[in-house]
Amino acid sequence: MGVRRRLVAAISGFGLLAGVVACGGDSDSGEASGGGTLTLWQYYGDPSSPTGKPLYDLIKKYDDAKPDVTVDVRFIPYDDFNRTLLQSAAAKELPDVALIGAFDTATMASAGIISDLGDRVGPWGQQDKYFKTSWATTQVEGKTYGIPHVADAYAVYYNKQLLQQAGVKPPTTWAEMEATAKKLTGQGRTGLAISGIEGPEGATVPIIRMLAAGASIDKVDTPEARSGLDQLTRMIKAGSISPGALTWNEEDAKNQFANGKAAMMINSATYVNILRKENPKLQWDVALLPKDKTGQTFLSAENLAIGATSKNPDGAWDLITWLQQPAELQAYLPVRNKLAARNDVPDASNDPVRKVFAQQLEEAWAPDEKLAPKSSEVMTHLQAALQASASGSASPEDALKTAQKAIDESLAK
Amino acid sequence: MAITVPQQRVLSSRAPIRRTTAAEYLFVVPAVLFVGFTVLYPLAYNVVQSFQKVGIAQIVNGNAKFVGLDNYADQLGRAEFWKSFGISLIYTGGTVLVTFVAGLALALFFHRDFPGRNVLRALLLLAWVLPTVVSANVWRWLLDGTYGLLNTVLGTEIFWLGKPGTAMAAVTLASAWSFAPFAMVLLLAGLQGISGTLYEAARIDGAGPWAQFRRITLPLLKPVSLTTVLLCFISTFKTFDTVFLMTQGGPGGATEVLPVYAYKLAFSFYKFDVAAVATTMLLVVPVVLSVFYFRSLRKEETA
The missing domain is CATH 3.40.190.10 (Periplasmic binding protein-like II)
Structure with missing residues (x-):
């Protein structure tokens, strides 16, 4: 009896295994079919x-x-x-x-x-x-x-009504941006909405701001990059950029703008038709990004x-x-x-x-050939610098030093 | 002779000895295959990967090279790793504490008999059954700075998830909220196992409710409590979804627990090798704790 049972066991076990193998084979061959x-x-x-x-x-x-x-x-x-x-x-x-x-x-x-x-x-x-x-x-x-x-491309969306009420024009330099955003802040509203969420997505505006100052994105432990981060940090601390920006993706930033909670936003053309369709009453227009040394957009x-x-x-x-x-x-x-x-x-x-x-x-x-393969990493590090300095856990200077160290390590490999 | 006979009888009635035959092993084959393919293989794969150099090219083409302990040296000598490890411990410690206290309070509450008790208890379990995607997003909306309910109630405008301290408190509370009903079920079972006569005797001896709780409930609940704490610790320590959905590890890495750290290394930076080190460490801590736990359990049983 023992022998017979063992045989049954062996055969069934083998059968199961064969079934598993057959299944694996099926999924492989299924993919190749379908000529056109x-x-x-x-x-x-x-x-x-x-x-x-x-x-x-x-x-x-x-x-x-x-x-x-x-x-x-x-x-x-x-x-x-x-x-x-x-x-x-x-x-x-x-x-x-x-x-x-x-x-x-x-x-x-x-x-x-x-x-x-x-x-x-x-x-x-x-x-x-x-x-x-x-x-x-x-x-x-x-x-x-x-x-x-x-x-x-990214550009500045602005709420025409709110800007008119405040008697300001869309900013053309970043100094103007800071002043304009401040004037537009108040009554439960912030001047500028941006996405600063964890990860690469939140790096877009910091990169745009640093490029405007003439910084190079792989060298951020520089006075240029620092002036950029300093200003964004200042604007967040002053409330003209909402501290919530650190938790917003680009869609969240759009929603702030769409609901009149933010008078301006930096965002891509993706939202043009969506705003027109979902918020037909909102009166808005777009302006070129503020320009200091450059006015480059993030591609x-x-x-x-x-x-x-x-x-x-x-x-x-x-x-x-x-x-x-x-x-x-x-x-x-x-x-x-x-x-x-x-x-x-x-x-x-x-x-x-x-x-x-x-x-x-x-x-x-756009990142050059050297930077491109590591762009996701580098952007994450830059975004971390914004998060650290805006949430107050590090000074902009230290945040950029940390970011530079991380960037150097990413690019060295 | 007179002694051995009843002993044999006791033995045979308690544990009938049967010979296990090969065919009976057949019944465990599906389970073994399942565990082998879905648990052991990925686990071993992960550990092996932590000793190899694995970038995106090796994932695609295979032939990763073994590099010995290089990845471990890299991670264990890295401040970011230990920072994340520390954050994990704070998050886990906080969550376990809140879960246990809340779970025990709920268990004591539901141990009494009152109308509607079963319905309420079942409703509470919803928090445990609810998919994390749902609960984490609900928490995120509740805590939103602009439209969040919490701010409306408090009349404030605070971005709870945008500040390091409050973000950590938020993910801790959200996790504890979903684990507490689970802890309650375990502790309630423990409470029901404590004989009512003990409390009766205590009452006759003049012990008040606090003394009864401290001298009877807590000590007798200790084995169940240990299990509850251990299980909560393990599931919290490896929690990825709640944290990732609520904060993505932010702001500024303030809630970047080890699983989120490993995820970023692997899927944002494509450093699968060092990510495997992080996940292996993620495995080591609960395993070590479990070993201690089972040891203490065995000691208690033999004592």
């Missing part, structure tokens, strides 16, 4: 969201134009996007096309997650149409790893890249180049609230707000 299917992953939004819908509509146009191809678009929220891409790379199940953050391009390229497009870009011959700052984000060691999809952009394990890179390239046609972009960009990354897309919308953003984009900053 292209996968595209993006973090803009789902088809029902104002930031996601335009892309889905554009892809549908491509689908309709190419009856033999189906594009399967997958939305992955921004916070999970890079992690998901990384995990899929380890499992060799990358999408054919990935719409990635421009500053992440270098990281993804050096990790072998996205393919070198060098052989395709040459014959295509449209690289000169792209703005230099945008194109530079696709370059790693002389190779091209992506095609800029869109670009976005916010995405690049289209081909997944390294894509089984259909030709199809992926066809989709990418189709999406980048000026005629398609011309209709897509105003709806998506983004700006063209190339110079042959006339803006037919005749929208004065878009004109300001387009003008601001001409003076844009």
Whole structure:
């Protein structure tokens, strides 16, 4: 009896194991099928969201134009996007096309997650149409790893009514910004809303402010960077930037502005249509960023890249180049609230707000090739400096010393 | 002879000795496979990674090199790591304390009989059952500086999550709020195990409620209390979601507990190797505590 039972046990155990193995095999082979299917992953939004819908509509146009191809678009929220891409790379199940953050391009390229497009870009011959700052984000060691999809700039949104009441004009320098914001503060309102949340997202405004002072982003233990951080800290302590900014993302900052809780905000063009739609009564306009030594915006952009394990890179390239046609972009960009990354897309919308953003984009900053692979780290360190000095746990000087030490270490590796 | 016979009888009636056959092991195969694939493998993988150099390229292509104790030397010699470790201990200590006190108070309250007791007790458990995403966001909204309920009630305009001290207090309270009902259930079971005759005897001897609580309830509740504290400590020490959703470790790293620190290293900075050191340390502390706990438990049993 003992022997028979043991045999049964062994067979069943083996059966279970075989089942596990078979399951593993199934999921592998399932992915390879589907001849004319292209996968595209993006973090803009789902088809029902104002930031996601335009892309889905554009892809549908491509689908309709190419009856033999189906594009399967997958939305992955921004916070999970890079992690998901990384995990899929380890499992060799990358999408054919990935719409990635421009500053992440270098990281993804050096990790072998996205393919070198060098052989395709040459014959295509449209690289000169792209703005230099945008194109530079696709370059790693002389190779091209992506095609800029869109670009976005930051500018100052201001509440026309509130500025009029206070008798002030949109500020043109940062000294004016501090004075104007102070005048606009009071009656349960703050002068300026910014996002200063933990992590890279909260680094945008500190970077814009430091660039204005003439600082270099990899060298922040300098008088220039210090004057920038000093001023932001001063404005937060004076209440003309709400201390809540340290907990706000860009959407939170937008909500403050939309509800009249902040008279101005520094934000990207993403919110133009959303504000128009959700707060039709709000009277607002945009102005260029204040300018001291420079008036550079932080470039916010995405690049289209081909997944390294894509089984259909030709199809992926066809989709990418189709999406980048000026005629398609011309209709897509105003709806998506983004700006063209190339110079042959006339803006037919005749929208004065878009004109300001387009003008601001001409003076844009993006991390250089050395900084780009570590930009997420460096931005986190800069944001930590703002948090430390604004929450009072360190002086701006010490906060920047700490940040510099961390930045040096990040860049040394 | 007269002694051995009843002894045998007692033995056989208490623990019938049966031979375990191979087929019976079959029943544990699914459990073993499950634990092996979902717990042991990732755990071992993590520990192995802490001895390798693993960046984003190694995650994608494999072939990570072993670097011995380099990652440990890097982390254990780093002020940021110890700062985060300290923050973790403060957060965990605070949460366990509040959880235990609140849990015990609730347990004592629900130990009495009153109409609607069961309904109320079930409702309280909601806090424990509620997904953290929901509760953490509710806390975040309550504490919001502009629209938060707390500010409306107090008539203040304080950004509770924007200041180091209040942010730490907030995540501690939010965690304790969800753990307290769990502690209550455990402690209530302990309370119900204490014989009523002890209190009767104490009352006859003239002991007041405080003396009864201090001399009977607390000492007899000690084993359950230890278990409760240990379980709370373990689940708090590894809490990521509540803190990350409420503050993301901010402001200025004031609530950057070890799991958040490890998350940032791994998924923001792609330093998977040193992140693995941080998560391994995250494992070591509760394991050491558990060993002490089981030792003391065994001592109590043998005593």
